[in-house]
Structures are given as C-alpha cells and as structure tokens.
C-alpha cells in the first residue's frame with residue numbers, strides 16, 4: 001500500500017483485493033477489502049504492512065478487523081472478526097468514496113467494445129464507438145459507455161489539413177506517413193481542443209465516457225506552426241508543454257461531464273515513455289480519470305508473456321484502476337481465453353474488442369469469471 005490517498009488494486013489467483021489509503025501522517029487510514037482474503041498476496045501484505053482496518057467479504061460473511069486487534073491475527077495471518085470499530089470503518093469507507101465503488105464493481109468488470117447493438121445487453125460493461133477515428137458518429141445503446149476518439153479524425157483532417165500533427169522531420173501525422181493508420185489532430189490548436197471537448201460533452205452519458213486518442217502522436221510530435229509558436233511563448237520545455245496541454249484537456253472534459261471518465265493509454269508503461277512520447281502523464285491525470293483502459297492488441301495471442309509484462313508495468317505505474325482491452329475478432333477462442341485470464345490476473349478488468357461472435361464472447365467471459 002502506498003500513502004497520499006493512492007489506491008492500489010491487487011489480484012492473486014481467484015482472489016480479489018483492493019487497498020485504499022486515506023489521510024496523511026501521522027494517522028493514515030488504510031483499508032483492505034477483499035473477496036478472497038486467503039489470497040497469498042493479500043495475506044502477505046496483511047502480515048508485512050497491517051492496515052488499520054480490513055474487511056473480508058468471503059463466503060458471504062463480513063469480517064472486520066481494527067488495528068488494535070492485529071496482535072490477535074489468527075494463525076493463518078487473517079484478521080479475526082471483531083465487533084468494534086465499525087463507525088471508524090464507515091467513516092473511512094466514506095472517505096474512500098469512489099474507490100469503494102470501484103471495489104464493488106470489480107466483480108463484474110468483464111466487458112466488450114462493440115459495434116453490435118445485440119451485444120450491449122449481454123454484458124455488464126459495454127463500450128460503444130460514439131465517435132471513431134473515421135469521424136462517423138453513432139448513438140450508443142442505453143447501457144453502453146460512449147467512446148470518443150479525441151485527437152484523431154480523418155474527416156476533420158480532410159477539411160482542415162493544417163490541423164494535422166507534424167513530426168520532427170516535417171512528416172504529417174496521417175496515413176501518408178508509415179505506421180499511421182489514421183489522421184491525428186493537434187491538441188495545441190484551440191479549434192481542435194474545443195472541437196474534441198464538444199465531442200466529449202455531446203457523447204457523455206450518465207454511464208460515463210471513454211476517451212481515446214488523447215495524446216500527441218508520438219515522440220517529437222507536434223511541430224506544427226501552432227505548437228512551435230505556443231512552446232516558444234510558454235518558454236519551457238516542449239515535453240512539459242505537451243503534458244500540461246493534455247492534462248488541461250482532460251480536466252476540461254471532467255468539468256463538463258457528470259459520469260465516470262475513462263481514458264485510453266498507449267500500451268507503453270516504461271518509466272517516462274507516456275509523457276515523453278505522447279504528452280500523457282497518468283500521474284497528473286489521476287484526479288480527473290476514474291479508470292484507465294490499456295489496449296493490448298494482437299491477432300493471435302500465440303504467446304502471453306508480453307501481456308503479463310505490460311500489465312505488470314501498468315499496475316506499477318497507475319494509481320487508478322485500469323482495464324486491459326484485448327482484440328477479439330478472429331482470435332481463436334482458446335487463445336483469447338488464455339490471454340484474458342492473464343490480463344485478468346493483473347488488471348482490474350478485461351474488455352474484448354470488436355469480436356462479432358456473441359457466443360464466443362460469452363464463453364470467454366464465463367471462462368475468466370470462472
């Protein structure tokens with residue numbers, strides 16, 4: 001557990017635990033809520049860094065342990081149920097607010113990103129592409145979370161070629177350049193910023209909003225005239241300017257929506273890469289973002305060690321819950337199940353993207369949820 005109000009999700013085997021620290025020294029409140037307190041990772045944590053409170057929601061029973069009782073840990077290292085301390089615990093849980101909601105929702109955090117309305121009702125968590133990179137807009141089914149591509153839009157790029165991001169050698173951030181599959185738009189330009197903010201505000205629902213492509217295109221982007229001018233006027237480093245601009249956008253979206261805000265990250269958890277390459281600093285966005293989404297796509301998932309490596313990296317990096325999104329279309333069911341189980345073991349939930357076969361999606365869900 002870390003201090004300063006950070007939350008940390010832990011998962012071990014079939015166990016599920018989430019810790020929450022609230023407050024500051026000298027009296028931080030530390031809570032662990034677990035659906036399986038026998039999980040080795042949790043048990044080890046309890047012994048190494050006992051929290052003031054622990055709630056074990058196991059087999060339908062609720063066990064409560066107060067810090068004063070940790071000397072009475074049972075032989076297996078688990079808290080004994082106690083009758084006192086419930087008011088203090090209730091206060092602490094209230095302080096944990098959103099984090100507790102996340103805990104309660106964790107058990108059903110298997111979802112899909114889909115283009116099929118029939119899929120929307122079949123899962124507890126559904127993302128719907130309300131505005132994609134092609135520029136087309138679509139109203140999501142009632143229970144789906146709209147997904148909006150913010151700084152990528154082929155249609156707008158055709159209408160405003162000067163809004164496309166520019167690379168360090170003057171290359172355009174669109175399909176005319178290798179490794180670009182769509183047109184990127186420059187977040188520095190106020191017109192682009194306001195346009196994307198408008199898309200977000202229009203699409204957001206009470207179910208929440210997921211933002212994709214909230215970033216500069218990659219390392220060295222953007223060098224368009226608007227960026228050159230703005231960075232010179234700012235007087236600071238280009239990287240710092242970009243991370244502040246992205247943070248400014250996320251804060252602006254947060255201020256105009258009421259539901260949960262989810263933000264998609266490029267799957268690069270190596271220290272410093274997200275800020276330097278994309279202008280995205282997750283540490284600065286934690287106050288605005290409820291949950292991060294990390295797409296880890298492959299067409300076959302014939303190996304999974306790299307999923308594990310990336311997922312572990314994000315678990316170390318992020319202080320908010322995160323979902324791993326896997327590509328489903330055309331991936332053999334057995335391999336998708338294996339990949340999903342690996343992701344499930346590290347992330348706070350798993351999303352399968354773009355699969356058409358509803359039965360296959362349900363098989364994967366059932367296999368992961370066990």
Ligand SMILES: [Zn+2]
Pocket residue numbers: 165166186187188189222223224225226227228
């Ligand atoms: Zn620019």
